[in-house]
Amino acid sequence: MDDQLSRVFSALADPIRRDMVARLAVGDATVNELAEPYSVTVQAVSKHLKVLEDAGLVSRSKQAQRRPVHLEAEVFDLMTKWIERYRQEAEQRYQRLDAVLAEMAQQTEETRVEGEAS
Amino acid sequence: MDDQLSRVFSALADPIRRDMVARLAVGDATVNELAEPYSVTVQAVSKHLKVLEDAGLVSRSKQAQRRPVHLEAEVFDLMTKWIERYRQEAEQRYQRLDAVLAEMAQQTEETRVEGEAS
DNA sequence: TCCTTACTCAACCTCTCGGTTGAACACACA
DNA sequence: TGTGTGTTCAACCGAGAGGTTGAGTAAGGA
Numbered sequence: 467m468d469d470q471l472s473r474v475f476s477a478l479a480d481p482i483r484r485d486m487v488a489r490l491a492v493g494d495a496t497v498n499e500l501a502e503p504y505s506v507t508v509q510a511v512s513k514h515l516k517v518l519e520d521a522g523l524v525s526r527s528k529q530a531q532r533r534p535v536h537l538e539a540e541v542f543d544l545m546t547k548w549i550e551r552y553r554q555e556a557e558q559r560y561q562r563l564d565a566v567l568a569e570m571a572q573q574t575e576e577t578r579v580e581g582e583a584s
Numbered sequence: 585m586d587d588q589l590s591r592v593f594s595a596l597a598d599p600i601r602r603d604m605v606a607r608l609a610v611g612d613a614t615v616n617e618l619a620e621p622y623s624v625t626v627q628a629v630s631k632h633l634k635v636l637e638d639a640g641l642v643s644r645s646k647q648a649q650r651r652p653v654h655l656e657a658e659v660f661d662l663m664t665k666w667i668e669r670y671r672q673e674a675e676q677r678y679q680r681l682d683a684v685l686a687e688m689a690q691q692t693e694e695t696r697v698e699g700e701a702s
Numbered sequence: 703t704c705c706t707t708a709c710t711c712a713a714c715c716t717c718t719c720g721g722t723t724g725a726a727c728a729c730a731c732a
Numbered sequence: 733t734g735t736g737t738g739t740t741c742a743a744c745c746g747a748g749a750g751g752t753t754g755a756g757t758a759a760g761g762a
Binding site for chain 2: 480488490491546548551
Binding site: 598600624625627628631632635648649650 | 719720
């Protein structure tokens with residue numbers, strides 16, 4: 467679990483953390499603001515934010531005693547690239563299989579027609 | 585960790601499982617074939633496959649005593665949709681911020697020019 | 703200066719995860 | 733029918749995740 471891709475996927479595997487990302491997509495927020503909707507302690511939320519930060523999904527600045535959290539959009543690209551790559555391969559494979567099946571059907575049809583012609 | 589999105593992200597958080605997905609994008613494979621490259625037992629690989637299967641990322645059929653594993657491409661859409669949604673929001677927000685900053689710079693410039701004119 | 707607010711750190715607990723070994727099951731094949 | 737092959741199930745173990753409480757730090761405000 468030391469590469470960034472693992473950290474990003476792992477970070478987003480938690481519903482609370484995905485919810486926080488959704489919240490942060492609307493605008494920056496402080497730790498207390500983020501903690502408000504959930505029934506967990508602020509400390510737990512602070513831990514969740516650390517996970518998101520380590521994954522590069524958010525950044526935390528410093529305004530007086532507040533620590534506004536900001537969503538970093540770039541890291542999402544890392545995931546989409548990975549996903550798209552294998553999805554495309556899998557889909558192409560599926561289409562090739564379709565083509566093979568179609569060809570087999572075609573040949574069977576031809577054989578049948580030839581058989582009828584004789 | 586009971587919703588599918590959590591299961592999918594969690595499944596792909598493991599490097600071995602991502603590697604298996606990469607392998608399966610090339611073509612179907614049996615458990616033993618999938619286990620071969622890794623230094624873990626076949627049982628551990630079987631467990632990994634169960635995780636991928638529960639997430640809907642792969643399916644297992646039955647050929648004699650073999651269980652060929654097949655990659656299911658559709659589930660990837662679930663992820664890409666989620667990711668794209670928040671990435672777009674975050675990027676739009678970033679662009680709006682850019683616009684606001686540009687406007688502020690413009691106004692400052694105008695004020696400066698007006699100041700110089702008087 | 704003292705109090706309050708916003709947050710993090712440290713220690714602890716419980717549950718899950720990824721791994722192991724050993725046994726069981728299902729099927730092909732001699 | 734027995735034997736080998738491919739796979740899963742069950743029980744266990746150590747490490748880490750996610751939660752708690754309690755204390756510590758840093759800054760604003762009376």
